[in-house]
Amino acid sequence: MSGVQQLDVPEHDAGQRLDRWFKRLFPHVAHGKVEKLLRTGQIRVDGKRAKGNFRLEAGQSVRIPPLPDPEVVKAETSKRDRSRLFDMVIYEDRDLIAIDKPAGLAVQGGTNTHEHIDGMLPDGFRLVHRLDRDTSGVLLIAKSAQAAKWAGRAFQSRTAKKIYWGVTNGVPRPLSGEIAGYMAKGELDNRFGNIHEGKEVMMAVRHGTPKAKHARTLYEVVATAGAKAAFVAMMPLTGRTHQLRLHMQILGAPLAGDPKYMTDRQLPGGLDKCLHLHARSLTIPRDGQPDLSVTAPMPKHMKSAFELFGFSESEEQVDWDELL
Template sequence: MSGVQQLEVPEHDAGQRLDRWFKRLFPHIAHGKVEKLLRTGQLRVDGKRAKGSFRLEAGQTVRIPPLPDPSEVKAKASQRNQNKLVEWVLYEDDDLVAINKPAGLAVQGGSKTTQHIDGMLPEGHRLVHRLDRDTSGVLLIAKSAAATKWAGRAFQSRRAEKVYWGVTNGVPRPLSGEIAGYMAKGELDNRFGNIHMGKEVMMAVRHGTQNAKHARTLYQAVATAGAKAAFVVMMPLTGRTHQLRLHMQILGAPLAGDPKYMTDRPLPGGLDKTLHLHARSLSIPRDGKPHLTITAPLPAHMTKAFALFGFDEADPEVNWDELV
């Protein structure tokens, strides 16, 4: 913890907001903490209380109260992250940890993503596979390089079986089967009026299209609510980006709340505008041991949808071999 500091505002910082000036000098202090320092009068200008929007002038003196050093803040943040991960744990052994990833939390970082699962992991832990930011459910993490290697091979060889649950806007036709085809990156158009141009999506394309990849999904609508919605169970046989989301759209019933793969059909009333896609279970082979199968309970927004439409949360019996 530092002591009290009295910092003079240099000429090149004149005109800056107090809160932004402070944040630039002390980026490890959270915004909420800065607001508290201002509210309680610990952060002052020329001995007087000031609001965050106060415009500084050259030569003014800003009182900086005692602050924790960056390493201390980082340690506390790391502990908070690990506490969150513990809350989400579904399974753990000497090699693996499986968590129930919340919808809306990215798995890895990007240019505009600062909070993500990868950044929350303890040292030595590694992601085995990925889920979309808006998809909830089973996410597997390895505790060592060796565990990452053998678990990763299971995914690459398609010996790891993933089952997803979704609630669709409309009912897929046919109600069950296999959907397969080629897909490649493209951009959203403005067909439905409420889509922003230029957003990257996956699109169905012909074989031979540049960068096209083949995708296969088995699916079954195990329950429907008239023509409004369906409870669909899906097993991807390949692991393409947004594969399930695109395939449900192609079948005429995109996943409810999907902001990219849409329809001109209104979202049924009462549903949250959150992607209704959940990685329900994961089964992975282990050398000399029975397959490990992990199941994740539904998130709140999908539990609400199931109650609204009268869908049963018990795992349905699906004969995947018959759908191939």
């Protein structure tokens, strides 16, 4: 634990927010901890309390309270992250583990993303594929570079079989089949009063559009609740960003709770306000061994939706070969 420090603000740091300035100097201190230090007056500017958005001036003196050693924080964080990761494990062998990723937890880091699966992995472990932050379900992790290579080939060669379950706002038409087309990055518009206007999304585009990629999805409506909602099983034949989310929107029934791919139809009452998309199962071939097949249990928000609409997990008996 360090002692109390008094740091002067240099000329080149003038105008910076206090919380961001502090975090840049002491990145091992968690954001929540910084807020608490500010709230309790342990971080002060020229002897006075200050809020996180206070703009610093050159020459001001900032009181830095006693802080834990960075190496101790790193070790404690690593231990906590690994414990949390292994609480998610639903399958393990000498080469691979499969976890049931909860909705809301990112797979990899990015802007303003400090907690993610990749950051929890022990040394040498590697992600084999990805899931959106808001998608729950099966995520495969390799324990070595060699395991990542052979498992990754199943995704690259498209021999990995991924089944997703979703609850849609409305009923897709037609009720089953294949949806295919080109997609590329675009921006949200404000047709449905979406507060995320301007954020990047995927859009259906014509063949030949710059950076467009072809996407294919097999799907079947397993059950419906009138015209309000449907239980849909999906098998992506390609692995494009937001592929299933865009394809359900194109079919006229976007996934319930999706903040980016929407409709002007009101969301049925009683649903949790989160994305209703779950990576239900994953099957990959193994040389000289039976296929590896892993199934993730339904998350709480999906179970609630099934109960609300009277859907049953046992109803899903899709003949995917027939849809091909």
